[in-house]
Amino acid sequence: MYSIAVIVGQTALSLMFRTKEKAEAADNILSGRSSAGGQISVEDDFGQKLVVNPQSVAGYLYEDLDLSKLAHVERALHQTRTQNLAQKTAESDPSLRLASRMGPAMISPMPGFNGRG
Numbered sequence: 001m002y003s004i005a006v007i008v009g010q011t012a013l014s015l016m017f018r019t020k021e022k023a024e025a026a027d028n029i030l031s032g033r034s035s036a037g038g039q040i041s042v043e044d045d046f047g048q049k050l051v052v053n054p055q056s057v058a059g060y061l062y063e064d065l066d067l068s069k070l071a072h073v074e075r076a077l078h079q080t081r082t083q084n085l086a087q088k089t090a091e092s093d094p095s096l097r098l099a100s101r102m103g104p105a106m107i108s109p110m111p112g113f114n115g116r117g
Contacts, residue, residue: 015044
């Protein structure tokens, strides 16, 4: 699957394509490589049709969704590795180890404890 997010004015519109060929054809139209002047028209595989003046398109993002899915997985793995490294670093830090051995403060909000009546 492929996605093209088109910025028209201040609005982002998303077009979805099942095949790389159709997505690349839309990319060519949006980039002006196959436009005949005047308005451009792009139709996706899910019933959406964009008809717009080329000057109105501020930009667009062409995305291979299978590859971006892998990018999200890699980002999540990186975050997990970072958290794991931070945990190991904290465990080896002498001042943090001392604080964890001391535990939380022993003040209780319950009546009758800590001198309350």
